[in-house]
Amino acid sequence: MNESTSQTSKRGAKVKSFLGWFFLLLLLIGAGFVYYKYYFVFGEGVKSGYLNFAVKKGNLFKTYEGKLIQEGFGSANTGSIRSNEFEFSIENDSIFHILESNSGKFFDLHYREYHGKLPWRGNTVYIVDRIVQMK
Template structure:
């Protein structure tokens, strides 16, 4: 007696494998994109200047924000003339914010990390200050 095989089950199994691998690849690619866009540190360095302000603000997520006024002059936009160089940043922790808040107007050297994208709970800028290097 000859054995008979059901080819519809074999086709269904192959389709499931292909679908499974496709979904897995899409999830890995999506995860890689999210990591690169929002968590990968693109650059880091130190900026120096006089602290203009440090504030806590936000509608849904309260974040710490600040601005340094750097020495020298630059052009903010083409055709607008000369303006001061400004560095707007978000602040990583409460302790750094408290130090900056009580020393507004002083000269700071701030270490920052730069990301490709903005997360609402991390701050309003791509630059996140994680350390006060020096204060004068």
């Protein structure tokens, strides 16, 4: 009898060890996914255009949002013409105040692009982090 209880306890220890490693691996994969989806910078660059608006809005999280109207025309549907627009979120209030007081001017804005949106970061995946130039 002593041998069978010893084998059962060894088997139970192996199962607990396996489950521990499995949940740790699952946690690491989940953390990696969250980082990749919401914090990994997918791309960055500069967009230029005329500032259409800069607003502070939100129900629970107040975020800064804006829109640039870019020169040229694009078409989502065949046979229709519309202007190119770049909708973005603004990283901090100092950039927002500059944009807010200079609506209608031409801006070159540096942005970072993420795979996913976070409610406290803004309504878009494009986050403007600095103003390169204003004309």
